[in-house]
Amino acid sequence: MAVNASAHGICRDCLAPAAGTGKRCHSCGSPRVLRHPELEALPLAHIDCDAFYAAVEKRDNPDLRDKPVIIGGGKRGVVSTACYIARIHGVRSAMPMFKALEACPEAIVVKPDMEKYVRVGRQVRAMMEALTPMVEPISIDEAFLDLAGTQKLHGAPPAHVLAAFARRIEEEIGITVSVGLSYCKFLAKVASDLNKPRGFSVIGRAEALDFLAGQPVTTIWGVGKAFAATLERDGVRMIGQLQRMEKNDLMRRYGTIGSRLYHLSRGEDERTVKPRGEAKSVSSETTFNHDISAASDLVPVLRALSERVSARLKKADIAGRTVVLKLKTADFRIRTRNRQLADPTRLADRIFHTGLDMLMRELDGTRFRLLGVGVSDLTDAAKADPPDLVDTLSHKRALAEGAIDSLREKFGREAVETGYTFGRRRAGQPQREE
Numbered sequence: 453m454a455v456n457a458s459a460h461g462i463c464r465d466c467l468a469p470a471a472g473t474g475k476r477c478h479s480c481g482s483p484r485v486l487r488h489p490e491l492e493a494l495p496l497a498h499i500d501c502d503a504f505y506a507a508v509e510k511r512d513n514p515d516l517r518d519k520p521v522i523i524g525g526g527k528r529g530v531v532s533t534a535c536y537i538a539r540i541h542g543v544r545s546a547m548p549m550f551k552a553l554e555a556c557p558e559a560i561v562v563k564p565d566m567e568k569y570v571r572v573g574r575q576v577r578a579m580m581e582a583l584t585p586m587v588e589p590i591s592i593d594e595a596f597l598d599l600a601g602t603q604k605l606h607g608a609p610p611a612h613v614l615a616a617f618a619r620r621i622e623e624e625i626g627i628t629v630s631v632g633l634s635y636c637k638f639l640a641k642v643a644s645d646l647n648k649p650r651g652f653s654v655i656g657r658a659e660a661l662d663f664l665a666g667q668p669v670t671t672i673w674g675v676g677k678a679f680a681a682t683l684e685r686d687g688v689r690m691i692g693q694l695q696r697m698e699k700n701d702l703m704r705r706y707g708t709i710g711s712r713l714y715h716l717s718r719g720e721d722e723r724t725v726k727p728r729g730e731a732k733s734v735s736s737e738t739t740f741n742h743d744i745s746a747a748s749d750l751v752p753v754l755r756a757l758s759e760r761v762s763a764r765l766k767k768a769d770i771a772g773r774t775v776v777l778k779l780k781t782a783d784f785r786i787r788t789r790n791r792q793l794a795d796p797t798r799l800a801d802r803i804f805h806t807g808l809d810m811l812m813r814e815l816d817g818t819r820f821r822l823l824g825v826g827v828s829d830l831t832d833a834a835k836a837d838p839p840d841l842v843d844t845l846s847h848k849r850a851l852a853e854g855a856i857d858s859l860r861e862k863f864g865r866e867a868v869e870t871g872y873t874f875g876r877r878r879a880g881q882p883q884r885e886e
């Protein structure tokens with residue numbers, strides 16, 4: 453614990469140490485002074501770009517800067533990102549575009565340019581990786597960073613390094629980020645959301661329990677609308693109520709998620725930051741009894757393999773951003789093709805359709821003896837498959853896939869066959885997985 457709380461401060465504009473208790477920075481007069489008793493002791497950060505796609509478009513077109521901007525796919529699509537001006541009018545991510553335009557008729561709708569966002573996202577990522585090798589990306593524009601043990605390298609505690617980072621992103625990339633700093637992933641993530649945009653929030657150990665007590669249960673990682681409704685039926689709306697419940701009771705009522713509720717409600721989160729590349733890929737492949745060249749033979753196999761890969765991703769609660777297709781020709785030449793997605797996926801349908809697109813380009817009469825598909829660039833599943841921006845249908849497909857998964861859970865794998873695999877599993881049985 454800090455001996456002298458007032459000593460632990462920094463100006464987020466000029467980066468001068470902010471001693472004392474004054475509201476403004478002694479050096480530059482800025483009101484953006486960050487103070488916290490545990491400021492110099494906390495190593496775990498969650499960094500999230502503010503309204504990322506919209507911020508990139510505003511950067512590239514200054515005419516948009518003071519206007520409400522919505523990134524999304526046409527009138528029938530959904531909102532992918534709304535800038536903060538549009539949000540003031542009530543526009544939200546994943547809102548149907550017609551509703552968004554009802555709420556904010558003067559909004560300017562910009563079609564997403566995913567390639568550009570991926571490019572900018574990579575620049576941001578590279579700058580994070582210059583701070584610490586312990587960077588765990590969870591989507592194109594956000595990541596966890598563990599800065600423990602980097603104080604010597606940087607000559608400053610993590611909080612200072614992060615404030616300098618946020619300023620550099622603004623200067624060099626031209627967008628803004630929000631930073632959450634804490635001692636664990638859960639609270640770092642919660643903190644980064646507390647005062648967006650251009651936020652920097654700190655949740656220390658000493659305040660964790662009290663802070664959480666006043667938050668709704670939906671603050672907890674993995675508690676979505678449906679589960680929150682279940683808890684509500686049981687009279688539980690706030691995390692403070694969970695803090696007063698016994699672990700056994702929570703587990704008896706809610707199964708394994710009960711244990712998560714117990715620990716997270718108390719600010720206990722043991723998950724470590726896993727840098728990208730620690731786990732490499734999840735894939736599944738099959739060697740055919742006879743070499744085959746026809747789409748009608750290959751496509752059902754690709755579908756079955758995609759489902760295998762998806763099932764394993766879901767089981768491990770991870771997702772992959774790059775879909776990899778592997779083919780071995782009759783004369784043993786290996787062809788691998790890969791494609792990066794805008795967001796990580798764990799859905800069989802997205803893996804299949806991406807793989808299918810790559811497969812179709814390889815079909816020129818060549819006979820193949822092996823087909824494989826997989827995903828690499830693995831991350832936590834938390835940000836996988838967001839309600840889609842570019843393609844509204846894929847959200848419906850994701851929902852349908854969730855329904856198929858739960859049927860399979862109840863009745864076994866063969867209970868639900870999609871059109872691609874129905875009656876065709878014998879074309880090639882998945883053999884080797886890695």
Ligand SMILES: [Mg+2]
Pocket residue numbers: 500501502503504593594
């Ligand atoms: Mg973001």
